[in-house]
Amino acid sequence: MRPIKYKQKDIVDLFYKEKVLTKKQLFEMCGFSNMTSWRMLSEHGYISSYNFNAKYYTLIDIPVFDKNGLWSYRKVRFSKCGSLTNTVIELIFNSRSGLEKNELQKFLGVNPIPILSKLYHKGKLNRKKVDGLFVYLQTDEDGQQTQLSNRRADTIKSSQERLPEPERIIAVLVELIQRVELQPQQLARRLARKGIQITLAEIQAILQHYQLTKKNR
Template sequence: MKKILTKSETIVTYLKNKKLVTMEELKLRLGTKCRMTVFRRLSKLGYISSYSHSGRYYSLKRIARYNKYGIWSYDSVLFSKYGTLKKTLEFLIDNSYKGYIASELNTILKVKVEDSLLELVKNKII
């Protein structure tokens, strides 16, 4: 059975060792069944959630090492300093010199972006 975090063992220590975790891991480590308890603790620490894997993974901003596009990859899980995939697309497109084609964005972000791009266009965001 997993050990519940004590006062001496914080989420920070746990995440520094693991780099990224799921909600279920955090609930288990904190000894709670409530997602909001976990989010309250994470929000005080400055957390990020993955834009790949349906946002299933969490880490801390201070752990991430972003590339020139603002992307951090760890164990094939992708995080963006801009937040969600849509926010990242919006930032990259708005700050590009010549723009991008979808295949270039797929390569940069290492995920399929066409559906998100279509939503951004439909909502007149880009």
């Protein structure tokens, strides 16, 4: 019996059905060798995943990318930029206020720390500490300053939105006047003993709003 011969349309139809495939799956389903699979994928246009060591593929016209140029199918993730390295650079350079690692991980769904460290030490990204966290920035000096200014403005706005009512703000400030070395946890405990309930997030918001973080005291 002669083997079934598959054409490019067959591989395209298979992708439209399955959305995401590995070369091994293509071989098992259609009998394509790696070389044949590569040629047919290249002719149509494809993207490889930026997780799972880039072993998954999808056709260029299948993903519906979000505003960050990202798309996922089940646990497999793809980017308009292709590789994770290019994606991280693109996200940071286009970010209004830079990105710290947790923000990037939320977007990407993977741990970005190894890539961030590599890109920083190669001079592809810059970074600055803001409120104790490294914020990764573009390399252009003017662009960095714009991102940092936006980050500080966003932090102030966010802290203002989290500020408690004036009575509890005054209570925190009075405690700090009496004992300037107190940390947020200590402030919360002291106020709780006086019947004033306040969260650590609210105390942090007060400290940031009045520029009373530890380094400024």
